[in-house]
Amino acid sequence: xxxxxxxxxxxxxxxxxxxxxxxxxxxxxxxxxxxxxxxxxxxxxxxxxxxxxxxxxxxxxxxxxxxxxxxxxxxxxxxxxxxxxxxxxxxxxxxxxxxxxxxxxxxxxxxxxxxxxxxxxxxxxxxxxxxxxxxxxxxxxxxxxxxxxxxxxxxxxxxxxxxxxxxxxxxxxxxxxxxxxxxxxxxxxxxxxxxxxxxxxxxxxxxxxxx
Amino acid sequence: xxxxxxxxxxxxxxxxxxxxxxxxxxxxxxxxxxxxxxxxxxxxxxxxxxxxxxxxxxxxxxxxxxxxxxxxxxxxxxxxxxxxxxxxxxxxxxxxxxxxxxxxxxxxxxxxxxxxxxxxxxxxxxxxxxxxxxxxxxxxxxxxxxxxxxxxxxxxxxxxxxxxxxxxxxxxxxxxxxxxxxxxxxxxxxxxxxxxxxxxxxxxxxxxxxx
DNA sequence: CATGCTTGGATAGTGACACTGTCCGACAGT
DNA sequence: ACTGTCGGACAGTGTCACTATCCAAGCATG
Numbered sequence: 001x002x003x004x005x006x007x008x009x010x011x012x013x014x015x016x017x018x019x020x021x022x023x024x025x026x027x028x029x030x031x032x033x034x035x036x037x038x039x040x041x042x043x044x045x046x047x048x049x050x051x052x053x054x055x056x057x058x059x060x061x062x063x064x065x066x067x068x069x070x071x072x073x074x075x076x077x078x079x080x081x082x083x084x085x086x087x088x089x090x091x092x093x094x095x096x097x098x099x100x101x102x103x104x105x106x107x108x109x110x111x112x113x114x115x116x117x118x119x120x121x122x123x124x125x126x127x128x129x130x131x132x133x134x135x136x137x138x139x140x141x142x143x144x145x146x147x148x149x150x151x152x153x154x155x156x157x158x159x160x161x162x163x164x165x166x167x168x169x170x171x172x173x174x175x176x177x178x179x180x181x182x183x184x185x186x187x188x189x190x191x192x193x194x195x196x197x198x199x200x201x202x203x204x205x206x207x208x209x210x211x
Numbered sequence: 212x213x214x215x216x217x218x219x220x221x222x223x224x225x226x227x228x229x230x231x232x233x234x235x236x237x238x239x240x241x242x243x244x245x246x247x248x249x250x251x252x253x254x255x256x257x258x259x260x261x262x263x264x265x266x267x268x269x270x271x272x273x274x275x276x277x278x279x280x281x282x283x284x285x286x287x288x289x290x291x292x293x294x295x296x297x298x299x300x301x302x303x304x305x306x307x308x309x310x311x312x313x314x315x316x317x318x319x320x321x322x323x324x325x326x327x328x329x330x331x332x333x334x335x336x337x338x339x340x341x342x343x344x345x346x347x348x349x350x351x352x353x354x355x356x357x358x359x360x361x362x363x364x365x366x367x368x369x370x371x372x373x374x375x376x377x378x379x380x381x382x383x384x385x386x387x388x389x390x391x392x393x394x395x396x397x398x399x400x401x402x403x404x405x406x407x408x409x410x411x412x413x414x415x416x417x418x419x420x421x422x
Numbered sequence: 423c424a425t426g427c428t429t430g431g432a433t434a435g436t437g438a439c440a441c442t443g444t445c446c447g448a449c450a451g452t
Numbered sequence: 453a454c455t456g457t458c459g460g461a462c463a464g465t466g467t468c469a470c471t472a473t474c475c476a477a478g479c480a481t482g
Binding site for chain 2: 021029045046049052055056075078079082083086093118119120125128130131133136137138140141143146147150152153155157159160161162163164165166167168170172183184187188190191193194195196197198199200201202203204205206207208210211
């Protein structure tokens, strides 16, 4: 199909698709002449994934490029590529400061990981964006004076572990390795708004029940 | 204290504080002369909350203003003010389209709410941003061809219900109504990155266990 | 009192981001 | 040949969260 049809079927404007091509989020089409290019179903699929990551998942264009590059990097092993979304995506680049709230947060998180039995090498793991973001968030809560020690975090951690089982089950349902990797990226990112929305709706529900 | 001290104790630059004052995220200080103003501890506390909402919670300045205004609106009842964060915060302004994926998503979500026993008037509830965002997210997953019907959503919904109990317990620990409302806002928003980070870390953990 | 610093308010500017608009030289269909 | 569409290049747009600059009015020190 041509760019115009790709645009129509994906819902993205041709200008946006050209922009994604420029930014490397989409492979160029097969050149059919000096001024025409042809795109296939896999382009459409990728484009839809990119749109979903950016619009629904709130991923930046640069991060989306990183994620997709990692997911497609054949030189990485399956496990690493499955984690592409986790590693390349989320967070602010602030390393630990000498802030006492951050120190408290680090201790709480470390204790939490031990209680949960999660194996995070402390050396390597400071590189994990999710870990850094967790510490930043906990530090912010501490700074505001809200209880956010291991006791408060534990229920969240246990629920996260349950979610991970459900999520990986969904990934393993995919028949092909490539399908599993795409599913890992899509489900990791796109179930986040699902989860947050449900939590807020549950708040409203529980609050209505109590008051 | 003066603006400079407020800046030092909160970590925000004076320019940023002036910006927040302009935008109505912070009450003006008590005018002490034609060119000086004095701020109190409650200003510092509010400023820290605003910073956390914006930096950690990823809330926009405009949304933060809305949330704070609702939380402080004495004419609303306690229950409504508790829900300030839920209602004023998150989501894209897209109403339902005539997209078949959206229609499917609506059906799945409606069935989910019934299974969970959550009481959402369908008429009123389309106004709930969380509900709209949920539908948008599910629609995106449907569009990509991932299973996202009531069966897949149910575990998420049940876990969200459990989280809501924990969260409201934390809110109810606050002694004063005003404290409860601030806690509701802060905990609703700031536990979101905590939850998402933990989920990603749990993914890594579970994935390592399986592969 | 003069001097030089700081203060808070007003206003304009910045840089990042995700597009979007415009132009142009090929084609492709008739 | 004519007309419309195509893809590529590149400059421009709107939004957002600040940030830099000015300014006049204090205050602090000599």
